[in-house]
Amino acid sequence: MMAGTLILEHLSAARGQRATGMIPVDLGSATVQIPVVIVNGARPGPRVGVTAGIHGAEYVSIAALRRVAMSLDPAAMTGSLVASLVSNPAAFAARSIYVDPLDGRNLNRSFPGDPAGGPTERLAAWLYANVIAPSDRFIDCHCGDMNEALVSFTGIEETGDPAVDRVTLAMAQAYGLDYLVYGPTPGSTTTAAAAAGIPAVLGEVGGQGLWPEADVALHAAGLRRALHAAGLIPDPVEGPRRATRVLRAEAWLRSDTEGFWHPSVGVGERVAAGQGVGEIQDAFGAVVRQVVAPLPGVVLFLVTSLAMNAGDPLLAIAD
Numbered sequence: 001m002m003a004g005t006l007i008l009e010h011l012s013a014a015r016g017q018r019a020t021g022m023i024p025v026d027l028g029s030a031t032v033q034i035p036v037v038i039v040n041g042a043r044p045g046p047r048v049g050v051t052a053g054i055h056g057a058e059y060v061s062i063a064a065l066r067r068v069a070m071s072l073d074p075a076a077m078t079g080s081l082v083a084s085l086v087s088n089p090a091a092f093a094a095r096s097i098y099v100d101p102l103d104g105r106n107l108n109r110s111f112p113g114d115p116a117g118g119p120t121e122r123l124a125a126w127l128y129a130n131v132i133a134p135s136d137r138f139i140d141c142h143c144g145d146m147n148e149a150l151v152s153f154t155g156i157e158e159t160g161d162p163a164v165d166r167v168t169l170a171m172a173q174a175y176g177l178d179y180l181v182y183g184p185t186p187g188s189t190t191t192a193a194a195a196a197g198i199p200a201v202l203g204e205v206g207g208q209g210l211w212p213e214a215d216v217a218l219h220a221a222g223l224r225r226a227l228h229a230a231g232l233i234p235d236p237v238e239g240p241r242r243a244t245r246v247l248r249a250e251a252w253l254r255s256d257t258e259g260f261w262h263p264s265v266g267v268g269e270r271v272a273a274g275q276g277v278g279e280i281q282d283a284f285g286a287v288v289r290q291v292v293a294p295l296p297g298v299v300l301f302l303v304t305s306l307a308m309n310a311g312d313p314l315l316a317i318a319d
């Protein structure tokens, strides 16, 4: 084997090469095939792990990561990329919202996972061991799920290590999305990475089961800029970008009852504390819950399906 060769399971890329392939991952009750791209730069440098499709119906992020991973020029790169293009293949195939259909668990609440656990915990453990933990920087590409609209944003958290936090913030600012939101999400990819001292950024663009070119182009350009900030690619990248506002306070509102969801605000709209943001009605139109904003801020994401289940998210407000 040549020095500097990048290896992941049966994939192997010498310096200056790209390799692609389906990697089988045994989840106990089923084996899934994850499409993986590894790109080994001509010169040694940081290893960057990137995931998309942690939620299987988030298509903008899946389309954007494939575009970027397949178009990077390894001869111009310093360091390496390991990209998991569809990280939850069973959820992708089932067009599943939020959860892995193999056991009904949310993969992005299951990290760092358990190799002896159920299917979702095993999948999290494989992704953590192969894509997250060996990386020097990590990016997780998401968008609103099939039933969610959102404004574009990056999510990061502070680790208390200034060197880590500096790289994390630089990557998130380079992404160039509408908002930058602080705060951990226990069990998520990025919180598991941050706990291991790895600069980690969540990127969110688009949603509702669509993948319009404007959204894919924004996410792909943002991801390339973040890879530049990570030290992987040499050129400042052209492409769509937004002026970023930093938000520190965030509230996720969930429904405590099933019913028909009628939001009265739009995604990106600014709301006041105490303002009504929607109501849940019963099957005949009677209001069973009024939903009120607990803090002032911007509607970051909004569930857009009429059907609402007890425990499901309604919207998030951040300021």
Ligand SMILES: [Zn+2]
Binding pocket: 054, 055, 058, 142, 143, 145
């Ligand atoms: Zn997601």
